[in-house]
Amino acid sequence: MSLSWAAGDSVLERAPLIVRDALTRALPEPWRWLANSLLAILVIIGLAGGLFAGLTLVERKLLGRVQNRPGPNRAGPGGIFQPIADGIKMLTKEDIVPRAADRVLHFAAPVVLLAFSILPFAVIPYGRRLVPVELDAGVLYFFAAGAATELAVFMAGWAGHNKYSLLAAMRSLAQLISYELPLLLSFVPVILFAGTLSTTGIVAAQAGWKWGWIPHWHVFSPAGFAGFVIFMIAALAESNRSPFDLPEAESELIAGHLTEYSGFKYALFFMAEYFGMIALSAMAVTLFLGGWQAPLPFLAVIPSYVWFAAKLGGLLLGFLWIRATFPRLRLDQLMRFAWKFLVPLALLNLGTAAFWAATFEWPGALQLVRWALAVGLVVGPFVLLGRRLGAGYAPRTYRYA
Amino acid sequence: MLGSGLLQGLAVTAKNFVGSFHDPARLTTTEYPEVRTKLPENYRNFPFLVSENAEDPMGTLRCVACQICEKECPPQCILIEKSKDKKPDAAGKLQLYPAVFDIDISVCMSCQICVEVCPFDAIKMDQVFEIATGERFNALLLDRHGLAKPNSYYHQIHPAEAAEVDARLAAERQAAEEKARAAAAAKTAAAAAKAVAAAAPAAPPVPPPSAAPPGPPNPGGSA
Numbered sequence: 001m002s003l004s005w006a007a008g009d010s011v012l013e014r015a016p017l018i019v020r021d022a023l024t025r026a027l028p029e030p031w032r033w034l035a036n037s038l039l040a041i042l043v044i045i046g047l048a049g050g051l052f053a054g055l056t057l058v059e060r061k062l063l064g065r066v067q068n069r070p071g072p073n074r075a076g077p078g079g080i081f082q083p084i085a086d087g088i089k090m091l092t093k094e095d096i097v098p099r100a101a102d103r104v105l106h107f108a109a110p111v112v113l114l115a116f117s118i119l120p121f122a123v124i125p126y127g128r129r130l131v132p133v134e135l136d137a138g139v140l141y142f143f144a145a146g147a148a149t150e151l152a153v154f155m156a157g158w159a160g161h162n163k164y165s166l167l168a169a170m171r172s173l174a175q176l177i178s179y180e181l182p183l184l185l186s187f188v189p190v191i192l193f194a195g196t197l198s199t200t201g202i203v204a205a206q207a208g209w210k211w212g213w214i215p216h217w218h219v220f221s222p223a224g225f226a227g228f229v230i231f232m233i234a235a236l237a238e239s240n241r242s243p244f245d246l247p248e249a250e251s252e253l254i255a256g257h258l259t260e261y262s263g264f265k266y267a268l269f270f271m272a273e274y275f276g277m278i279a280l281s282a283m284a285v286t287l288f289l290g291g292w293q294a295p296l297p298f299l300a301v302i303p304s305y306v307w308f309a310a311k312l313g314g315l316l317l318g319f320l321w322i323r324a325t326f327p328r329l330r331l332d333q334l335m336r337f338a339w340k341f342l343v344p345l346a347l348l349n350l351g352t353a354a355f356w357a358a359t360f361e362w363p364g365a366l367q368l369v370r371w372a373l374a375v376g377l378v379v380g381p382f383v384l385l386g387r388r389l390g391a392g393y394a395p396r397t398y399r400y401a
Numbered sequence: 402m403l404g405s406g407l408l409q410g411l412a413v414t415a416k417n418f419v420g421s422f423h424d425p426a427r428l429t430t431t432e433y434p435e436v437r438t439k440l441p442e443n444y445r446n447f448p449f450l451v452s453e454n455a456e457d458p459m460g461t462l463r464c465v466a467c468q469i470c471e472k473e474c475p476p477q478c479i480l481i482e483k484s485k486d487k488k489p490d491a492a493g494k495l496q497l498y499p500a501v502f503d504i505d506i507s508v509c510m511s512c513q514i515c516v517e518v519c520p521f522d523a524i525k526m527d528q529v530f531e532i533a534t535g536e537r538f539n540a541l542l543l544d545r546h547g548l549a550k551p552n553s554y555y556h557q558i559h560p561a562e563a564a565e566v567d568a569r570l571a572a573e574r575q576a577a578e579e580k581a582r583a584a585a586a587a588k589t590a591a592a593a594a595k596a597v598a599a600a601a602p603a604a605p606p607v608p609p610p611s612a613a614p615p616g617p618p619n620p621g622g623s624a
Contacts, residue, residue, distance in 0.1 A: 065421045066414045069430045325414040326407070386403030 160260030
């Protein structure tokens with residue numbers, strides 16, 4: 001513990017703050033606070049934008065490698081300038097607004113979507129001292145801001161005056177609202193364990209190591225693990241990622257609710273999708289993977305924000321891996337999966353979490369009983385519900401092919 | 402159990418991802434403009450006209466402007482105008498030649514029917530596929546100068562087929578020569594017999610001086 005606190009005060013750990021103070025030292029007090037806030041906003045937007053650009057490239061390279069081809073490799077060495085080329089392409093494309101469109105809404109939808117996608121970044125603890133805004137109900141704020149993007153989705157579908165994009169927007173809303181429920185239910189165990197809605201409080205609750213090497217991350221408890229898996233599945237659906245990307249299934253629909261968008265407005269929607277993915281991954285790191293905490297005590301020498309970035313990168317790569325692997329679901333399968341599987345599991349998981357939190361003090365050998373019971377409470381419903389979900393479905397036999 | 406199939410799928414993609422870095426058999430992409438694969442011999446796209454001699458392509462076109470290909474062409478992309486005069490072809494025989502031979506590559510559907518109906522083996526299929534131009538009409542309308550390519554080029558792109566065509570043409574020429582020689586011999590024999598009948602005591606017939614045989618076919622071309 002003493003080691004981690006020593007590392008917590010190292011120069012490397014405080015480096016971002018030192019740089020910030022060096023930049024704004026000259027200003028008088030109220031202005032200094034404003035400048036610090038603006039600087040934080042700029043850094044977040046810059047980092048998120050850079051991560052978006054890098055992620056598109058990594059995604060295309062990774063998809064290429066999974067499909068046994070090199071991926072983009074023409075723009076710059078190894079294709080590293082591909083995001084820039086894409087950006088220039090998007091900027092120079094014609095911005096078409098349909099004649100019958102509601103011009104104000106048509107313009108506002110991507111802006112609103114982007115604004116609401118950036119807002120959640122405010123409460124993520126990126127490092128030991130790197131929390132842009134310390135809110136007592138940070139988690140609540142995060143998901144409230146994130147849920148507001150659904151408004152923008154419907155605005156986009158409505159504004160084009162196109163029945164297909166309107167239908168697609170309604171379908172998207174159905175998906176987003178359906179998966180909002182398991183998303184919100186999945187992290188209630190974490191709130192239960194940590195006893196706070198503050199993101200910094202949740203990270204602090206995951207500090208320390210059992211027997212010196214098992215971190216107290218929430219993912220390492222049965223209810224937390226189940227919550228993490230449900231959270232990630234729901235996050236895939238909430239950020240319109242494959243295999244739940246049917247709001248804008250590229251190969252089947254003409255981009256769904258984005259049918260009437262082109263050029264840079266379309267790029268903004270694309271950007272917001274990635275921002276949503278990054279924000280939800282960052283939240284998953286904060287809630288379940290110990291935030292900026294190092295996995296092992298001696299690794300705490302490495303600054304906390306590096307650990308956060310590493311975990312975030314790992315989760316984002318997981319998103320890409322899933323996209324490279326799974327085919328798209330049909331709408332009815334999507335709904336069935338949410339309402340008949342994820343929601344009941346998440347609800348049952350609340351009970352498991354309550355049991356886990358209530359039996360925290362059980363002594364000695366009773367801990368084994370506690371683990372067995374909790375694992376049974378997680379695995380049992382999973383198997384039973386899974387059996388019901390798959391009932392009547394067998395591997396398809398192709399009689400004539 | 403539910404989800405095991407998903408894990409299997411993830412394993413498959415992970416295997417492909419890792420394999421594409423160390424297993425050349427997986428990463429089969431050839432990066433086209435820099436690296437080119439050898440086209441299969443039977444690859445064909447657009448027709449060209451075969452000429453015997455690379456130095457004088459217009460003079461040694463095999464085409465005799467019979468217009469069969471023009472009539473057979475399904476999309477009717479061939480336009481031929483016959484010449485008014487005749488020129489000796491490769492075999493030395495006087496033939497018409499195409500004064501105009503145009504193929505509109507933008508209309509051609511690469512069906513190879515022109516090649517199949519040509520009795521003179523004068524039109525064959527090419528392998529040039531990089532014909533994109535910035536210009537829509539004239540650059541894709543090839544005239545006989547653009548279409549003519551020497552027989553040596555034909556040997557390059559379709560060696561087996563070209564060798565077979567050359568052998569057949571040589572055999573036909575040989576047969577034609579022998580037929581001509583036999584006809585000439587028969588003629589002189591008949592004339593000699595007539596002479597014998599006219600004047601009984603006559604010298605034995607001398608073998609007729611055969612017409613100078615046309616040069617042997619030039620399979621390799623001169624290019």
